[in-house]
Amino acid sequence: MMEKERSGVAGLKIKRALIHIVLILLTIICLLPFYILLINSTRNHVDIQKGFSILPGKAFLKNFQNLMSNPNLPVLRGIFNSFIVASGSAVLTTYFSSLTAYAIHAYDFKGKKTIFTFILMIMMVPTQVSALGFVDLMRDMNLTNNFIPLIAPSIAAPVVFFFMKQYMESALPIEIVEAGRIDGAHEFRAFNTIVLPIMKPAIAVQAIFAFTSSWNNYFIPSLILDKKDMKTLPILIAQLRSADFLKFDMGQVYMMIAISIFPVMIVYFLVSKSIVQGVALGSVKG
Amino acid sequence: MIKKKTSCIKYTKWGYIFLIPFFLVYTVFSLIPLISTFYNSFFENYMSGLTQVGPNFVGLANYNGLFENTNLLKFTQNTLIMWLMGFIPQICVSLLLAAWFTNIRLKIRGKQFFKVIIYMPNLIMAAAFSMLFFAIFSDIGPINDLLMRLGILDEPFRFLSSVGGTRGLVALMNFLMWFGNTTILLMAGMMGIDVSLFEAAEVDGAKAFEIFRMITMPLLRPIFIYVLITSLIGGIQMFDVPQILTNGSGSPNNSSMTLIMYLNKHLYSKNYGMAGALSVILFICTAVLSLLIYFKFTKKEN
Structure with a gap:
């Protein structure tokens, strides 16, 4: 009996670890596109064409100005x-x-x-x-x-x-x-x-x-x-x-997407608790 | 006594008055347009070059035209395939997550944090999200670069030139946007289940999977059906994501053209007869699905 309980506890621990790994993976999948968006909105066109980067560039303000002055x-x-x-x-x-x-x-x-x-x-x-x-x-x-x-x-x-x-x-x-x-x-x-x-x-x-x-x-x-x-x-x-995409400055493209997405995201994170509760409340009671 | 009655009548009036704005606005902006859409579906009314043809009454000719053309079938298939490709993983992942989150013994850390993260994509502008995917999944985009650096790919995979790639991206976006929402709904359903049922089953020696299959699933059925049908209704309305991703072309070879994209095309080319007929068909589909939910839930109350 004791042994069975102990193996049960060990099993629960492994299960918990696995579950947390799955949760972290899902979090990464959810956040990766937005992380790339954030990083690429700070890089200039030439850098973006070079591929993926973990670290931000220095062109954030430049991209912003370019986009704002795009006729x-x-x-x-x-x-x-x-x-x-x-x-x-x-x-x-x-x-x-x-x-x-x-x-x-x-x-x-x-x-x-x-x-x-x-x-x-x-x-x-x-x-x-x-x-x-x-x-x-x-x-x-x-x-x-x-x-x-x-x-x-x-x-x-x-x-x-x-x-x-x-x-x-x-x-x-x-x-x-x-x-x-x-x-x-x-x-x-x-x-x-x-x-x-x-x-x-x-x-x-x-x-x-x-x-x-x-x-x-x-x-x-x-x-x-x-x-x-x-x-x-x-x-x-x-x-x-x-x-025409080939002629476009990708820095501006990412900046444009960022401007559409991030304001909503910031407000959401500030009040996320009541939002998440509201989702369940608004559904038809099962 | 008499006085009370008159005061009651006096208040009743306000119930009607407070409903006026809703019904006034509903009539002008929804009901009249809906009726006029139905009306338009019986008329031939389109632009041929610069000349306006119609409106002439043609009965059901527009409907015949829609059904005779293989496009309707193809676009219905596309819509359903892309919906299923997103919905099946969505419901599986959501069921798992909801079961984990509501299981107190698992003591999952940061539950609130995970809920906040997985719900987040639901509030993102679908058009911007799709544009973002178009940029990061392009042939020389960051995802291809990442996959090549990790050694998963030898050369860039051209997502938007392959049928599976394009449909897969649409499904992935739909999955990301909706699995958090579904998880929260299923959690609300699971938390409504009496805990003593689980305890009794455990005392009887039931395994975790058996408890899930024999207790959780049957009791979750109503909310499960609600999620399924609302998701299907949402799937029929799929538009923003494939429209922006393929620039409205439904490429490659019309394989990601959805029903609403087709409607949008008719609306832009001012082919009102066809657009009307297609709208009516879509209306009937959603109405049937909605009635299914309605009866499911009212039947339960009785």
Whole structure:
């Protein structure tokens, strides 16, 4: 018995060691592309062509300046555009999804169940399948090369709504709302002054998700924006990809990718804990 | 009593009012476009050179055209193959990781750190990630250089000229972007399983693999199905990664052209009839898959 237990302990130790090796390998696979990106964004074109390097070069600022002064790629403008679209979407989607969730959570009215089911049903409809009608309608409304078609639709976001609804069920007892009513708070003001502060943690997580998904979005923006000054970062990346590669400065290419990726990555690492928790929370309970 | 009732009615009104923004925006930006997409699919409407043909009502001719052309079948195959090439390793690795992370006896160090790292690629811009892979996997890129220096390759492997190489890169990116997400979902499912079940099985002398197969897997089934179907729906929408990697060409020889890339092509060439028909087909596929999830979960509640 003793011996068996001892061999069991030894087996567990070997197993643990193996598991940690696998985990470290996966971490390397996940991080290697971004490490190469970081290193190569600091090297000049000639060095990059020589191949892989572990150590950074000295051309970081030079690459940055070259990219910023590249007449074909309005990168600064792209960062600005992406930022406006992404933050606009994040603000609208969190506020209005909370409002929609609050309507379903706090009020009893006819057809509530049907409405809730309807919102769940439309959750899975991909934006791509209505893209044709969307682009056509925006053209008729003279909204191409405009940010409104990229920001406003985030008001109706079933996934964010669902998350907010789940959160309200655990964090917003109806008594709090009723107490506000006794104090004479107007319904809309009660939502803004009592409900929203309670929703802060959920809003923070969803704001980050909404910001990144809008920041990363390529399909719809590429159909709506074609004016040089209106393009967002993903469209500029696609433009870079279609450029003649042999003539291109790879230092600038890596710098362009770095600018698109690293800001999101830094914000993620700062708040990663609540994000990772939010992923599990937002899923349908099994 | 009466007073309470009137106040209740007064509040009810606000439920409807608060729903107005959602439904207004949904109608303008999603519902009307969806209906108009369906409507367009029954019309012949495209540019032939500089002349506009149509719109003329043609019934189901666009659908016939799509099904008669072998492209639809080929692009569906491409999409499914690339999805499977990413999904199979993804679900295997995620199951393993989730089982390890939720096993208290393994005492894995830095669990939180690993979770943060493996989820990270999910938030990366797919277009930029794909551009990065295009750069580092190019013929003279750092990966080929690294593999040659390590003695794994004798000469550069031309990833983007080979069917397997291109599809493999797309699958690898999809894998990297989604296995962390899947791991976290499966972990949430595993942590919901009553610990006493495991203890009872251990007392009965069950081995680790038996416990996994007989207890964890059956109880994990609902979340497993959820992951499978949402991933398939996501797979059907695959666009950014292969589009940027192949510059929209689906090269080599259309072997990495996905359904949405095909749709995008029709949208750019303003072939609205075909784009509409393709959208409707994609809509029906995702709707069927979504209904599967919906019934799976509502059935369980009853």
